[in-house]
Amino acid sequence: MPTSVLVLGAGFGGLELSSRLSEQLGDAVEVTLIDRSDAFVFGFSKLDVMFGKREPDSVRLRYADLATPHVRFRQETITAIDAGAKRVTTDRGAHEADVLVVALGADYDVPATPGLAEAGHEFYSIPGAEAVREVLPSFSSGTAIVGVCGAPFKCPPAPSETAFLLDEHLRARGVRDAVRIQVVIPFGAPVPPSPATSEAIVARFAERGIEFVPNRRVVSLDPDTREAVLDDGTRLPFDLFLGIPVHRAPAVVVDAGLTEDGWIPVEPRTLATRFPGVYAVGDVTSVGTPKAGVFAEGAARVVADQLIARIRGQEEPPGYDGRAGCYIEFGDEQVARVDVDFFSTPGHPTGTFTAPSAELAADKAAFGSTRRARWFGR
Numbered sequence: 001m002p003t004s005v006l007v008l009g010a011g012f013g014g015l016e017l018s019s020r021l022s023e024q025l026g027d028a029v030e031v032t033l034i035d036r037s038d039a040f041v042f043g044f045s046k047l048d049v050m051f052g053k054r055e056p057d058s059v060r061l062r063y064a065d066l067a068t069p070h071v072r073f074r075q076e077t078i079t080a081i082d083a084g085a086k087r088v089t090t091d092r093g094a095h096e097a098d099v100l101v102v103a104l105g106a107d108y109d110v111p112a113t114p115g116l117a118e119a120g121h122e123f124y125s126i127p128g129a130e131a132v133r134e135v136l137p138s139f140s141s142g143t144a145i146v147g148v149c150g151a152p153f154k155c156p157p158a159p160s161e162t163a164f165l166l167d168e169h170l171r172a173r174g175v176r177d178a179v180r181i182q183v184v185i186p187f188g189a190p191v192p193p194s195p196a197t198s199e200a201i202v203a204r205f206a207e208r209g210i211e212f213v214p215n216r217r218v219v220s221l222d223p224d225t226r227e228a229v230l231d232d233g234t235r236l237p238f239d240l241f242l243g244i245p246v247h248r249a250p251a252v253v254v255d256a257g258l259t260e261d262g263w264i265p266v267e268p269r270t271l272a273t274r275f276p277g278v279y280a281v282g283d284v285t286s287v288g289t290p291k292a293g294v295f296a297e298g299a300a301r302v303v304a305d306q307l308i309a310r311i312r313g314q315e316e317p318p319g320y321d322g323r324a325g326c327y328i329e330f331g332d333e334q335v336a337r338v339d340v341d342f343f344s345t346p347g348h349p350t351g352t353f354t355a356p357s358a359e360l361a362a363d364k365a366a367f368g369s370t371r372r373a374r375w376f377g378r
């Protein structure tokens with residue numbers, strides 16, 4: 001009998017896990033991959049859509065095109081998870097399997113920031129990025145704030161990238177001098193594990209006239225006065241607010257009793273939850289690495305390798321090492337890279353910075369196209 005694996009969520013983690021199992025095990029595994037959406041979109045594509053660099057339709061990778069022959073994709077919404085029984089209920093029926101992998105990512109809680117929906121824009125969802133794309137062309141003067149409303153949040157460099165791309169966009173339109181850009185981040189530095197990366201970002205902020213407000217979080221927006229209220233009571237007036245909303249584990253995961261302090265705790269080396277045969281990877285966990293696609297993918301690879309070794313009767317492979325490299329947009333088609341190591345020195349992540357260049361911009365494009373080819377055959 002083939003081992004049955006139920007993968008919940010077809011994002012970075014779910015796609016990598018299913019592809020690897022299918023590639024390596026073929027018929028020896030029966031993978032069912034469930035997602036409520038009909039298409040996958042890279043997180044960084046939201047920035048391309050928002051700044052008009054890509055058309056919304058062109059960044060959608062449809063699950064109907066999945067290139068994984070041994071994976072059954074089901075477009076269904078998961079409504080309940082019984083982790084003990086390794087059984088899930090969806091809007092279309094029920095599924096159970098020998099192994100369950102939760103890769104449901106993080107949801108956004110926009111109402112947790114009063115005023116955000118009325119007076120500002122979140123740009124972390126596709127509809128949010130599309131809405132900003134509509135308003136940007138008519139924004140030509142005043143103050144723009146890129147503000148983080150809660151931590152943890154996906155892709156810690158993304159607020160800084162957004163400020164650089166906004167600066168580039170406004171310069172291209174010849175209106176940069178009429179706009180003040182402020183970035184509000186709840187950390188002391190833009191990328192805390194890598195001082196060299198943070199220094200380069202802060203230096204580029206200064207060069208581009210972008211104001212950095214560290215160690216502060218946006219708690220609400222006042223729609224009447226059009227001010228962002230920070231966690232120390234400071235009020236910053238704005239004309240355009242681009243917000244990173246509060247993140248939460250999907251309600252179905254919380255209701256299943258899988259979370260502690262908001263996220264799913266896992267054994268860091270194996271990604272195992274406290275339920276036998278149930279694993280969790282990516283943004284939905286509190287594994288100790290940032291919420292980023294590259295980390296979700298790395299964790300998924302480790303779970304896949306454990307299952308492959310078990311099914312083939314081989315030795316247990318090495319555990320998750322908490323390392324990954326993230327690309328960072330600096331504007332003007334220049335991309336930098338930070339390689340971060342979260343586990344080697346417990347409690348003290350370290351990072352290595354590679355300066356922005358056109359070559360790294362090409363590497364980032366290749367990163368996207370290799371995933372597109374591997375997962376979607378395109």
Ligand SMILES: Cc1cc2nc3c(=O)[nH]c(=O)nc-3n(C[C@H](O)[C@H](O)[C@H](O)COP(=O)(O)OP(=O)(O)OC[C@H]3O[C@@H](n4cnc5c(N)ncnc54)[C@H](O)[C@@H]3O)c2cc1C
Nearest residue numbers: 009011012013036043078104105155282283291292293294
């Ligand atoms: C603006 C922006 C820029 C980013 N840039 C980068 C970058 O440059 N590099 C990088 O590595 N990361 C980047 N990220 C982060 C990256 O997108 C996420 O960290 C990554 O997608 C997480 O992978 P995951 O598999 O954990 O979850 P996801 O990719 O979010 O996948 C979760 C899936 O679960 C599905 N789902 C959720 N609930 C249900 C349900 N009840 N029923 C059915 N399906 C459900 C969702 O539809 C989704 O497809 C960026 C994110 C943003 C927003």
